Each structure stands twice: as C-alpha cells, then as structure tokens.
Amino acid sequence: MPPSADSSSYAVETRDLAKVFGSQRAVDGIDLQVPTGSVYGFLGPNGSGKTTTIRMLLGLITPTAGDHQILGHPMPAELTTALHRVGSLIEGPAFHSHLSGMANLRRLDAADARSDASTSDQRIHEALDRVGLKPAAGKRFRAYSLGMKQRLAIAAALLAPRDLLVLDEPTNGLDPQGTREVRHLVGTLAADGITVLISSHLLAEIQQICSHIGVMRAGKLVAQGSIDELRSTQTAQLVVHTPDPEQAAQVLARLGIGQVQRDGDVVTGTPGTEPPERISAALAGAGVRLRRFAIDRPSLEDLYVSLTGEGFEVRS
Numbered sequence: 157m158p159p160s161a162d163s164s165s166y167a168v169e170t171r172d173l174a175k176v177f178g179s180q181r182a183v184d185g186i187d188l189q190v191p192t193g194s195v196y197g198f199l200g201p202n203g204s205g206k207t208t209t210i211r212m213l214l215g216l217i218t219p220t221a222g223d224h225q226i227l228g229h230p231m232p233a234e235l236t237t238a239l240h241r242v243g244s245l246i247e248g249p250a251f252h253s254h255l256s257g258m259a260n261l262r263r264l265d266a267a268d269a270r271s272d273a274s275t276s277d278q279r280i281h282e283a284l285d286r287v288g289l290k291p292a293a294g295k296r297f298r299a300y301s302l303g304m305k306q307r308l309a310i311a312a313a314l315l316a317p318r319d320l321l322v323l324d325e326p327t328n329g330l331d332p333q334g335t336r337e338v339r340h341l342v343g344t345l346a347a348d349g350i351t352v353l354i355s356s357h358l359l360a361e362i363q364q365i366c367s368h369i370g371v372m373r374a375g376k377l378v379a380q381g382s383i384d385e386l387r388s389t390q391t392a393q394l395v396v397h398t399p400d401p402e403q404a405a406q407v408l409a410r411l412g413i414g415q416v417q418r419d420g421d422v423v424t425g426t427p428g429t430e431p432p433e434r435i436s437a438a439l440a441g442a443g444v445r446l447r448r449f450a451i452d453r454p455s456l457e458d459l460y461v462s463l464t465g466e467g468f469e470v471r472s
C-alpha cells in the first residue's frame with residue numbers, strides 16, 4: 157500500500173518499510189511519520205535500525221519491503237527530484253585537514269554537478285554564516301573544535317536550499333560544548349522552517365530541540381508522536397508519605413485508586429481520573445496525616461528507558 161494521499165503534511169512518510177540482512181530483520185516494517193516543519197528525534201539504542209532506515213529513506217540502500225515518500229515524492233520513482241531539497245549528514249563528508257573550512261566547502265561545492273559555479277562564493281558564504289563559522293572560515297580544518305567540525309559538515313549539507321535535513325547521530329563523539337553547538341544550530345535551522353530528522357541513541361542530548369520523537373527497538377518503531385502526546389501516555393502515579401500508611405491504603409482502595417501499594421510509610425497507586433483534591437480531602441477526612449502528597453508523571457526519559465531498556469550515559 158502506498159503512503160496516504162495526504163502526504164503533504166509529512167516531510168517523510170513510510171509504510172511497512174523493512175530491510176532484511178541475511179536472516180536479520182534490521183528494520184521490521186515501520187510506519188514513520190515526520191511532520192513537515194518538525195524536529196523529529198529518531199531514537200533508539202545502537203543497532204536498533206536507525207542508520208539502516210535513514211539509508212533507505214535517502215535511497216542509499218534498497219528496502220526489502222514497504223513504501224516511502226520524501227517531501228511528497230514517492231521513492232525511489234522520484235528520487236532525484238526529492239533529494240534535490242534534502243541535505244544529509246550520514247557518515248559525514250571527508251574533509252581535508254590542511255585546508256580551511258572555506259576551501260573544503262569550495263571543493264565539495266565544485267564536485268556537485270548541479271551547482272552553478274558563478275554563484276559558488278555566495279552559497280559558501282551563506283552556508284558558513286548559517287552555521288556560525290564565518291569568523292573561522294579561513295582556519296585550517298584540523299584546528300577546528302569537534303563542534304566546529306560537525307557544524308562544517310552541516311554547512312556542507314546546506315550548500316543548496318533545503319526543505320529537509322537528515323542528520324544521523326550528529327552529536328555522537330562530541331564533547332558537551334560541541335553537542336550544545338549542534339543543538340543550537342538545529343534549533344536555528346528549524347526556526348527557518350527546515351524539517352529536521354535527527355537520530356541519536358541519547359534522548360537527553362536532543363530532547364530539548366525535538367517537537368516529535370520516534371523510538372526504535374530491535375528494528376521496530378515502538379513509539380512515535382509529539383513530545384506532548386507521548387508524555388500524556390505516561391501513567392501518573394500517586395505518592396503519599398504518611399505516618400499512617402495502613403489507614404491511607406484503605407482510604408485509597410475505597411476511592412477506587414488502582415494498584416495501591418504500601419512500602420514502609422510510602423503508599424502509591426494510579427489515580428486515573430480521580431481529581432487530586434478529592435483524594436487529599438478523603439485522606440484528611442479519615443484523619444490520615446500527610447508528610448508528602450504528590451501526583452508524579454514519569455518523565456520522557458522514564459518512557460524511553462521502559463521502551464528500550466537503555467540507561468543513560470554519564471559523561472565524566
């Protein structure tokens with residue numbers, strides 16, 4: 157089945173996209189929907205299928221099954237037209253360390269058969285300006301910081317006008333400062349109206365800039381949606397700290413609170429739609445003394461960990 161007729165609202169849309177390597181289903185029938193204008197965080201542990209998906213999206217490898225469209229163009233039928241407006245950073249362009257950032261971009265621009273040589277200088281200056289590298293344009297590549305090197309790679313992807321930017325793990329291997337630089341840059345590109353698909357195995361690194369996320373686990377897309385949608389799927393938990401736990405547990409059970417559990421002087425449960433003020437009034441009415449009363453909503457990190465089993469890297 158081809159992607160839906162209303163494809164214009166998605167910069168990228170796949171239907172049952174799959175890639176099998178030998179006996180391994182690296183990508184196992186995924187329906188990716190990247191809304192136009194979004195910053196879509198494509199998340200998942202190493203080996204979960206993100207790069208394979210991105211390679212299929214960009215026509216670098218042939219899917220085993222499924223369909224997809226990019227910027228409204230069915231792939232691979234309209235590959236050339238679609239990719240004209242797509243910038244990508246997968247393994248990163250090979251830069252020459254002894255050449256300046258500007259000279260490197262000049263070489264890449266000249267190598268693009270579609271680029272107009274007479275407007276090359278303007279394109280290169282604009283791309284350097286966009287990634288904040290104009291002041292360092294004449295510096296040798298090897299003197300660039302990690303963040304600057306990655307920003308130059310993004311500048312290379314921006315040598316032509318783009319509606320969609322696909323970045324595969326652009327913060328991988330960067331120090332915290334470099335990560336901040338890439339994050340800031342993605343934010344400014346998104347503000348200019350470019351849809352950004354950015355993959356990472358660390359939610360914490362890209363969460364602040366994403367409007368949407370999709371989570372891969374073992375080749376499957378196990379969650380997808382806007383950050384708000386995904387947050388709202390998280391079950392809230394009622395937490396009561398009290399010197400009267402026995403009594404509190406009885407009151408909560410009577411109110412119909414789900415999964416009431418006692419652990420020392422802490423009583424927990426799932427409040428469902430029961431308003432907090434009704435719960436606290438019932439506890440007070442029964443003479444339960446409260447040290448802490450809270451309804452905690454698990455964070456997006458909790459959701460990511462529960463979906464993927466991934467912990468968080470602690471950087472020294």
Ligand SMILES: Nc1ncnc2c1ncn2[C@@H]1O[C@H](COP(=O)(O)OP(=O)(O)OP(=O)(O)O)[C@@H](O)[C@H]1O
Nearest residue numbers: 177182200201202203204205206207208209325357
């Ligand atoms: N060309 C290939 N031949 C055989 N297996 C492959 C090939 N490319 C990827 N795989 C396998 O497919 C699975 C998914 O790999 P993929 O690189 O897409 O994951 P990923 O989520 O991008 O992880 P990473 O961040 O480590 O690249 C892995 O088990 C990988 O070993």
